[in-house]
Amino acid sequence: MAHVTNDRRIALAHRDAARPSRPPPPPKTRTGELISFAGALVLLALMFGFEWFGLAVAKPASVQHAAVSSAENAWNGLTDLRWLMLATISASLGTVMLHASQRSHAVKTDTSLPVTALATLTAVLVGYRVLVALPTPDRVIDQKLGAYLGLSAAVAIAYGGYESIREQRARVRAAVYRHRSGRPVAPRAEAR
Numbered sequence: 194m195a196h197v198t199n200d201r202r203i204a205l206a207h208r209d210a211a212r213p214s215r216p217p218p219p220p221k222t223r224t225g226e227l228i229s230f231a232g233a234l235v236l237l238a239l240m241f242g243f244e245w246f247g248l249a250v251a252k253p254a255s256v257q258h259a260a261v262s263s264a265e266n267a268w269n270g271l272t273d274l275r276w277l278m279l280a281t282i283s284a285s286l287g288t289v290m291l292h293a294s295q296r297s298h299a300v301k302t303d304t305s306l307p308v309t310a311l312a313t314l315t316a317v318l319v320g321y322r323v324l325v326a327l328p329t330p331d332r333v334i335d336q337k338l339g340a341y342l343g344l345s346a347a348v349a350i351a352y353g354g355y356e357s358i359r360e361q362r363a364r365v366r367a368a369v370y371r372h373r374s375g376r377p378v379a380p381r382a383e384a385r
Contacts, residue, residue: 225357226289229308232349233285239346240267240278243339245323248332262334267343270328274318278347281315284308285350305361309354316347 239245244264268275288304295302323340327333 228353229285233282236346239343244337245340246270246333247335305357312351
């Protein structure tokens with residue numbers, strides 16, 4: 194009986210070798226990458242399109258009103274942090290574009306760790322500037338909705354990077370299990 198099984202395996206191996214091999218399917222965009230991508234687009238829009246900080250403007254002597262106020266966006270209010278925010282946005286958007294361009298050869302560069310590290314640093318620093326130490330405290334009198342939404346978008350980018358790392362690890366575990374056992378395993382079953 195063992196002899197028949199071995200002959201059957203040999204026949205199947207020859208049959209599979211005779212079939213033309215198809216290229217592997219192109220890699221799919223991970224859910225974590227899409228979360229980071231959406232967070233980056235939202236953060237970019239919020240940086241320029243929404244007011245982040247309310248400002249107290251020094252009143253001229255000729256004005257009779259008690260106070261004059263103004264507001265500024267993240268680009269004008271966070272002069273040093275804006276460059277880190279732009280780098281995080283660029284890395285997150287660039288990751289999806291890079292992986293889209295790699296579909297032709299079915300190999301993906303793992304960019305989840307740098308995006309996660311950069312986004313986590315950005316989220317922590319934006320949180321510090323929005324919640325703890327306002328920029329130029331002598332002029333800034335309050336935070337606006339844009340600041341809280343911007344902080345949420347930065348956290349979303351970091352979460353998307355973290356989720357992408359989890360998805361990559363699950364994919365590797367599934368491939369190792371498949372290799373050891375010879376059985377196909379869905380990568381999604383390992384992710385949760």
